[in-house]
Amino acid sequence: MDDQQFSHLAYYERLVLDVKQQITTGILRPGDKLPSVREMAQQVKLNPNTVAKAYKQLEADHVVEMRPGLGSFIAEPDDAAQQAAANVVRPKVEAAVLEACAAGVSEGTVRGWLAQIYARQGGQTNGIDR
């Protein structure tokens, strides 16, 4: 949430990224229960409607699933959903690489950046190698 690079996003977007990051770093595992909207709002000191919006987004992204009466839980990695997400992300990565080339950044530098970014993420990822 406090990560500088995301500071220009809307609060709910930051919260969504925060949860996703916690999943990739292994802090949250599939089947873990997320705090209720109220509890989360208290924790991050945000309007509950903002938190509700974030939870809805997470659900739409198939990252979190709502079990009626029980709460919100981290979803099992769903191959089909992940593939769909990957298809969305790939053009973004291509675009970034293109821009880097256009800016005169060498491939080696880009690979170095990737290594740093992954190192910062830490832990294992739940990803599927494509």
Next chain:
Amino acid sequence: MGKMMKVMFRRHRPVLLLLLGVMLVIWGVSFAEAVSSYHQADRFTPITVAEYKRDNPGVTTAEAKREIPKMRKEALRYYPQSTIDKLGWAPTGNFLQSVDPVWLIAVVVVGLICTGWDSLSGFDRFLFGLGRRKDAYWSRLTVYGGGVALFTLVRYALDMVGMPLAVGATYDEMTLFSGVALIGLNELYALSCFLFAAVVAQLFGNFVAIVCAPPLLLLLGLGAFSRVDYWLVQLGLGAGGERFFLYIVLLVVCGILLWLGQRLYRSQSAEFDGHFLTAPHLYWPLFGLSWVASIFALLDSLSWTRLGVLVPLLLLFAGIVFGLRGRLHGRFGRWLARL
């Protein structure tokens, strides 16, 4: 409305109790003095049949028994001669008693202060926020009106019954002492003056009431009333009926004023600025006129030796100055605020 009465009563209870306490003290002093005056007067009145027969030879015992209470009642003419009453002027003849001016002043001032101090205050704003403007107005009047009415009734009862008991009148004499079957119109008049004061106080909050209403009320209660009464007597309307009618008209006028006051109160915003009745250009002439009129009325009926009335008048004046500070706009208001 009932709930509002409860809330209003609780809010004003300390003030009400203070008011009743002060009035009890004033009345208590007055009563004690009246009893002592009566006993003084009584020394000149025969109280035994034997004495009466001695002073009036040839009278039967039965006649004596009838006449003695009448004589004692005659002596009662002297009874409302307490120190407070001695200040009274403009006696209204013998309809019941002379109008008790100090009592009226006291009631009016108290009425203004009691209903005015909380009007348009934080408590009123709280009630407005509940949509209870109308209830606030009526419940306040009822609480105070009720208190004053209760006290008035008690005073009347004690005057009419307690006094005879205190001076040892017999059962037969008590009916003579009681005189008129009506509630003391003096007291009723006082009550209506009070209600009028309360209406004005509620309309404007304490400060305008203190400034504008007292001279009007002094005029109304003391000068004008007794003057009009005097003229009525001059016109030959001396019997009880016509002047009683005047009092009833007064009550009706008060009733209309009460209703009008309620309408104005409801239409007004808590910040009285912008309301035509409190617009400065209407306010100053009204203020000036009422003071000029009341000074004339006072000079007309008051001899310069009646210093006793000056005390409440000074209090009123102080109240005006105090109440005005910080409340008026414009240059005069700013100057006043710096006093």
Next chain:
Amino acid sequence: MELTVDHLGLAIAGKKVLQDVSFRWQQGQVLGLVGRNGVGKTTLMRTMTDQYRAQQGGVFLDDAALCHHPALRQQLLYIDPANLFFKRNTLAQISRYFAETYEQFDAGRFARLAADHDLAMGKQYGELSKGYQALVVMALDLASNVPFVCLDEPFDGLDLFIREAIVKNVIAAVANEGRSFLIASHDLRELDGLADRVLFLRNGTISHDYELESLREKAVKLQLVFKDAEIPQVVRVHGQILNVRGRVLEVLFKDYDPVVEAAVKAAEPVLAAPLPLELSDLFRSEYQDNEGERVHG
């Protein structure tokens, strides 16, 4: 339930304080009310609750005008800090006044809230410190169970823990009970995360009504440095300069779509870094014209 303020107008001593104030307030929403000092935030709240009789317009609760249905005023509560009637009353007495006037008031809840902060019911309100007074007012607001609550500068002059307590109470009330709050405040940092929408009051009217999260999705604040001293057209037309420090410009783009983004890139900035968009930036953009002059009212 929805509260609608419709073309509210009020003049005090001949001066138009509220010109044409209109906004809708849904249940469960937290609205921020923001403006320069003296612009009329408190006056607006007082007019909404009939402490001042509105001269034009009115307040509606689901199409019912409050002036015609005064009993509905039970659904709206505003404790005016400048006109408290209960300064000399004890907490128990205050509780009684509210219990007898607001039908939904829960005296037990008020007692519990007071106990949570170690406040004895026999304590006189006026004797409490500023922070505790604020907590008492908050407790009254919560215990009233009124759906629409107006808060006037609830964070003013309070220490960090008390501010946090108030924020916590507001969040809990919104989440658990679906209560709605209209918060007039100068504390833009607290309002930032708390408010769904922020109303900017200017010249007696609501000049802007921002849904913060939606705005943050579209808007961007950029730190820009250009090669020349001249300010590019895209900045002048689509952006608003909030701050200038030497050659560094802080520019707010309210609608940073791909067209604007391309135009900015085309201007070849030496530096173009996104900065977090805060409520204070919006405040600056609202009350400061392009020449950097501060605007009043």
